[in-house]
Amino acid sequence: MTQSRQQPAGRAQVLRREAVVATVPVALAALLAAAGPAAAGTTGTSGVGDPYFPLAGNGGYHVGHYDLTLRYDPGSRRLDGRAVLTARATQRLTRFDLDLQGLKVTGLTVDHARAEHRREGQELVVTPRRALRQGQWFRVTVTYTGKPGPVTDPDGSPDGWIPTDDGAFVAGEPQGAMTWFPGNNHPTDKASYDFTITVPEGHTAVANGVLLGRRTAHGRTTFRWHQPEPMAAYLATATVGKFKVEQYTTRDGIRVYNAVDPREATAAAPVLKKLPSVLEWESGLFGPYPYRAAGSIVDRAPNVGFALETQTRPVYDSAPSLSTLVHESAHQWFGDSVTLTSWKDIWLNEGFATYTEWLYAEQHGGDSAQKTFDALYARPADDALWKFPPGNPGSGANIFGTPVYARGAMALHALRTAVGDRAFHRILRAWATGHRDGHGTTAQFVSLSERLSGKNLDRLFHKWLYTPGKPEKP
Ligand code: ARG
Ligand code: ZN
Numbered sequence: 001m002t003q004s005r006q007q008p009a010g011r012a013q014v015l016r017r018e019a020v021v022a023t024v025p026v027a028l029a030a031l032l033a034a035a036g037p038a039a040a041g042t043t044g045t046s047g048v049g050d051p052y053f054p055l056a057g058n059g060g061y062h063v064g065h066y067d068l069t070l071r072y073d074p075g076s077r078r079l080d081g082r083a084v085l086t087a088r089a090t091q092r093l094t095r096f097d098l099d100l101q102g103l104k105v106t107g108l109t110v111d112h113a114r115a116e117h118r119r120e121g122q123e124l125v126v127t128p129r130r131a132l133r134q135g136q137w138f139r140v141t142v143t144y145t146g147k148p149g150p151v152t153d154p155d156g157s158p159d160g161w162i163p164t165d166d167g168a169f170v171a172g173e174p175q176g177a178m179t180w181f182p183g184n185n186h187p188t189d190k191a192s193y194d195f196t197i198t199v200p201e202g203h204t205a206v207a208n209g210v211l212l213g214r215r216t217a218h219g220r221t222t223f224r225w226h227q228p229e230p231m232a233a234y235l236a237t238a239t240v241g242k243f244k245v246e247q248y249t250t251r252d253g254i255r256v257y258n259a260v261d262p263r264e265a266t267a268a269a270p271v272l273k274k275l276p277s278v279l280e281w282e283s284g285l286f287g288p289y290p291y292r293a294a295g296s297i298v299d300r301a302p303n304v305g306f307a308l309e310t311q312t313r314p315v316y317d318s319a320p321s322l323s324t325l326v327h328e329s330a331h332q333w334f335g336d337s338v339t340l341t342s343w344k345d346i347w348l349n350e351g352f353a354t355y356t357e358w359l360y361a362e363q364h365g366g367d368s369a370q371k372t373f374d375a376l377y378a379r380p381a382d383d384a385l386w387k388f389p390p391g392n393p394g395s396g397a398n399i400f401g402t403p404v405y406a407r408g409a410m411a412l413h414a415l416r417t418a419v420g421d422r423a424f425h426r427i428l429r430a431w432a433t434g435h436r437d438g439h440g441t442t443a444q445f446v447s448l449s450e451r452l453s454g455k456n457l458d459r460l461f462h463k464w465l466y467t468p469g470k471p472e473k474p
Contacts, residue, residue, distance in 0.1 A: 057186025167240030351408020391465030
């Protein structure tokens with residue numbers, strides 16, 4: 001869904017000081033000193049180097065698994081959490097960061113030993129008692145508590161833990177995951193997840209993947225969710241509400257779990273009914289659906305203004321249209337399974353999901369993709385569609401702007417026109433299957449397209465992705 005709110009550009013970033021923790025006990029300081037003179041090069045960086053979100057993610061380690069245990073009380077809006085991260089150091093580390101915004105950390109251990117930690121803006125700076133060796137697996141346990149709320153994205157959208165009248169709408173693109181769990185909050189780092197979420201009886205907590213079980217005792221219900229395939233933090237959810245739940249298994253063996261706010265149920269029903277056929281149609285185009293679980297979370301969250309392709313189970317702020325369901329489903333291949341490495345490449349998500357809407361219409365009695373393309377191309381040169389090129393949005397405030405969605409889709413249509421339908425479909429499928437459960441960059445997509453079509457496509461991609469203003473006649 002296109003966001004068109006205009007908002008202040010990037011928030012001032014908190015600069016991190018390189019000072020050594022003043023509170024390190026003497027014995028510990030001696031130990032750290034003994035660890036070697038290279039200490040200055042052994043601190044993990046505060047970000048992974050994303051130009052649009054410099055503090056997103058952290059350097060020096062990768063997370064393999066998150067085990068999140070949460071308890072949420074919608075009445076008081078209080079969240080109690082424990083996050084256990086199993087991670088591997090990619091360099092020697094005397095210190096590293098996690099991303100966490102707000103909330104209060106009540107305990108932190110690294111490999112079961114209490115670790116020094118402090119907060120600096122969205123960075124939770126951890127100094128383990130012993131330095132971590134390069135290649136070493138380690139476990140970080142963080143207990144925390146507080147009343148989570150969303151961050152405001154550069155485009156003005158709320159992002160993260162967004163309280164509703166009966167729970168919380170939880171969606172984290174691009175940066176909101178840090179509002180409800182500490183982690184490595186950049187899409188370059190994908191991990192498996194387990195969620196154990198306790199809510200008052202009568203409420204439902206919906207996360208990603210398969211439901212392992214639910215248990216009610218003493219007026220509270222605990223839901224256990226398991227997401228085995230790698231997932232970027234921004235795609236995690238733990239949405240809470242009073243939901244009507246429907247569960248079934250598709251012909252292809254995909255386990256569907258739909259959670260619907262009863263106030264949205266009538267409007268949502270005819271669209272949700274189509275989920276299996278939409279996933280089947282998309283599988284026909286892009287290759288097998290990447291996950292064993294699927295479904296939808298239809299909330300009533302009037303101040304959110306967007307849906308998100310939360311992995312396996314998109315979350316909608318109200319009953320979705322069929323084209324929105326097609327869009328968020330397409331993201332399961334493009335964005336969730338094949339994940340960007342820099343937010344600048346966002347057209348790989350939104351352009352592809354939007355073009356899937358066009359293809360769906362074309363093949364289901366609606367407008368042809370060519371007609372949709374032509375109608376967009378007819379827009380005057382001063383239209384918002386041409387405000388910036390989709391391959392270079394320029395800032396985090398633009399990543400969900402019209403050019404990313406619509407001109408991104410136009411770029412794919414231009415590719416299809418240039419290489420023909422057969423090669424185009426081979427490219428889409430090879431992209432989804434070749435990078436499944438991994439990552440992809442624009443440069444890789446361009447070279448794949450050239451390889452499979454046998455054509456030099458430099459000019460085409462340059463024109464549609466990178467050239468400012470309205471491109472010349474196609
Ligand atoms: N990826 C979502 C979609 O295409 C949009 C997320 C918008 N998020 C935001 N913070 N503006 O449906
Ligand atoms: Zn999208």
